[in-house]
Amino acid sequence: MQALTNRAHSVERKPMTWVERLYLWNIFKGMMITFSHIFRRKATISYPEQKREFSPVFRGLQILNRDEEGRERCTACGLCAVACPAEAITMEAAERLPGEEHLYREEKYAAKYEINMLRCIFCGLCEEACPKDAVYLSETFAPANYQRKGFIYGKPDLLIPHPIENPDEYKKALGNRAHQQHTSN
Numbered sequence: 001m002q003a004l005t006n007r008a009h010s011v012e013r014k015p016m017t018w019v020e021r022l023y024l025w026n027i028f029k030g031m032m033i034t035f036s037h038i039f040r041r042k043a044t045i046s047y048p049e050q051k052r053e054f055s056p057v058f059r060g061l062q063i064l065n066r067d068e069e070g071r072e073r074c075t076a077c078g079l080c081a082v083a084c085p086a087e088a089i090t091m092e093a094a095e096r097l098p099g100e101e102h103l104y105r106e107e108k109y110a111a112k113y114e115i116n117m118l119r120c121i122f123c124g125l126c127e128e129a130c131p132k133d134a135v136y137l138s139e140t141f142a143p144a145n146y147q148r149k150g151f152i153y154g155k156p157d158l159l160i161p162h163p164i165e166n167p168d169e170y171k172k173a174l175g176n177r178a179h180q181q182h183t184s185n
C-alpha cells in the first residue's frame with residue numbers, strides 16, 4: 001500500500017529480555033519523569049487564594065455603565081441586542097419622566113435589561129455596537145450557579161455601582177476601563 005507520508009515506522013517485535021519482562025525498568029523510567037516535574041515551575045496555582053492576572057483583551061461579564069453623574073447611559077436603542085449573535089440580550093424601553101433626569105441620561109431608558117449568560121459567548125459585539133458607551137465587558141466572570149435562572153442577569157446584577165454614592169465599588173467595577181471612560185457621546 002502506498003504511504004501518504006514518510007512518517008510511518010514499522011514496529012519492532014523482537015522478544016523482550018528478562019529485564020524488560022520484570023517491567024522494573026519501565027516503572028523506573030516513569031518515576032524519573034514524575035520526579036523531574038517536582039523541581040519544575042508549577043503550572044497550577046492555589047485558586048482562589050491566588051489569582052492570575054487576566055489578559056488585557058479578556059472579555060468577561062457585561063456591565064451596564066453610568067455617566068460621571070451616576071445616570072444610566074443606556075437609551076434602550078436595542079442595537080446591542082441586534083448585534084448579539086447569540087440572541088442573549090432582551091430589554092424593555094421606557095420614557096424618562098420629568099424629575100428623572102438625574103437617573104437616566106437620555107429621554108428613553110431600559111426599564112428592563114437582561115442578558116442570558118448561558119447563551120452569551122463573550123464576543124464583545126454588544127459593546128462595539130453600543131453608541132452610548134453603556135455596556136462593556138468587564139474583567140470578571142459570571143460565577144457558577146446550580147440553576148439556569150441564576151444565569152439570567154437583570155439590570156440590578158449588571159448595573160455598575162453609583163460613581164458618587166459608591167466610588168470605591170464603581171472604580172473596582174470599572175477596572176482598567178477607568179482610562180477609557182468617555183465623558184460624552
Ligand code: SF4
Binds near residue numbers: 083085086121125
Ligand atoms: S458578548 Fe456577544 S454573545 Fe454576549 S451578549 Fe454581547 S453580543 Fe451577545
Ligand code: SF4
Binds near residue numbers: 074080
Ligand atoms: S446598551 Fe447601548 S446599544 Fe444596548 S440598548 Fe443600551 S444604549 Fe443601546
